[in-house]
Amino acid sequence: MGDYILLAISCVLVNNILLAQYLGCCPFMGTSKKMETAIGMGMAVIFVLVMAGAITWLIEAYVLKPFNLEYLRTIAFILVIASLVQFVEMFLRKSIPALYKGLGIFLPLITTNCAVMGVCLININEEYTFVQSLVTSFSYATGFGLALVLFAGVRERILLARVPKPLEDTAIGLVTAGMLSLAFFAFKGMV
Amino acid sequence: MAKSITQEFVKGLWDEIPPFRLVLGLCPVLAVTKSVENGLGMGVAVVFVLVCSNILVSLLRNIIPSKVRIACFIVIIATFVIVVELLMQAYTYALFLKLGIFIPLIVVNCVLLGRAEAFAYKNGVVASIADGFGIGVGFTLSLASIGALREVFGSGTFLGMSVFGPSYQPFTFMVEAPGAFVCLGLMLCMMNLAGNK
Structure with missing residues (x-):
């Protein structure tokens, strides 16, 4: 049990998917302008990433490995993720309309979120067991949400500040992300 | 569509240069630019995939039904990414190890799609x-220039x-994650300054 907690902490804080491993930067810059959208995106990523982590692990272990098809991993995973996102979208629309409304537009965006694909590949590369993969998927996604929400908070304040013209919008966003990343850097060596 | 071939090529180098003008495909830009070599390697891989997928998509554009086009694009891109992955594994193994999971992640690079x-x-x-x-070469140039900046200040070397000289104390901030974000932000600012003249 202790191992899992350690693994979770290292994924959320020390190896934060966004600020230490640079995965998922596009939605990070795109959806962090408002707190609401940041929370929506964070929730959607947690939801999809846990499912994608589980399914891709099973596919790797029971389909690709036994038939020596590892070289098809990239294409198999991206197809799984794309169809999973579509499926989740349809399922939520029918059964949990409230959640669907909340996540709404963020769900389709997740297909091209490299954090999802990245974590699935990390799970395979590190040779995690099924349970470990579930733990890492959930904690990486939580780390993503955490960074996104923190960053959205900072960005809402920047809107009120006077920023030099050439630095406006994305440029100042990136510099701020650098500062936030520096803060997360302090966790290095904790685990 | 009166634009000449040269114009199509040149626009990728300045007017629509990713990731500065089109803020797309940020992840590899931040992750693999620790050195010029990594940046160039990644850039060349992207050029290959981009040109091949563009050729195939354009050849098949009358056959692919518009409703499922995104899925078709993804399959086409993924195929070429696998080709690049296997080629790099065979001929440039050291670079393949350094770029790691970022080669398969070319699939989800928004520039291609x-x-x-x-x-x-x-x-x-x-x-x-x-x-x-054009877009691919532009992407490679940006990767290499960010890589150069980070490598020169972060480790005091250029292409190794x-x-x-030996007395230089490396500014390690630049090769770590925070440096990547700040560096890209400041370069974007420079581009804006130069573009608004």
Whole structure:
């Protein structure tokens, strides 16, 4: 049990998917302008990433490995993720309309979120067991949400500040992300 | 569509240079630019995939039904990514190890999907090749320039050669994650300054 907690902490804080491993930067810059959208995106990523982590692990272990098809991993995973996102979208629309409304537009965006694909590949590369993969998927996604929400908070304040013209919008966003990343850097060596 | 082939090529180098003008495909830009070599390697891989996928998408543009086009693009891109992955594994193994999971992640690089959707699906083969090559070279140039900046200050070397001599104390902030964000932000600012003259 202790191992899992350690693994979770290292994924959320020390190896934060966004600020230490640079995965998922596009939605990070795109959806962090408002707190609401940041929370929506964070929730959607947690939801999809846990499912994608589980399914891709099973596919790797029971389909690709036994038939020596590892070289098809990239294409198999991206197809799984794309169809999973579509499926989740349809399922939520029918059964949990409230959640669907909340996540709404963020769900389709997740297909091209490299954090999802990245974590699935990390799970395979590190040779995690099924349970470990579930733990890492959930904690990486939580780390993503955490960074996104923190960053959205900072960005809402920047809107009120006077920023030099050439630095406006994305440029100042990136510099701020650098500062936030520096803060997360302090966790290095904790685990 | 009166634009010449040269114009299609040149626009990728300045007017629409990713990731500065089109803020797409940020992840590899931040992750693999610790050194010039990594940046160039990644750039070349992207050029290859982009040109090939543009050719195929443009050839098949009348056959692919528009409802499932995104899925088709993804399959086409993924195929070429696997080709690149296997080629790099065979011929440039050291670079393959350094770039790690970022090679398979070219699949989810929005630049590729963006070009397939915005250009290759609507234009002929020759124009698509020019577009893919231009955007790809632009992407490579940006990766290499960020890589150069980070490598020179962060480790005091350029392509592995020492720049400032042995007494230089490397500014390690630049090669770590925070440096990547700040560096890209400041370069974007420079581009804005230069573009608004």
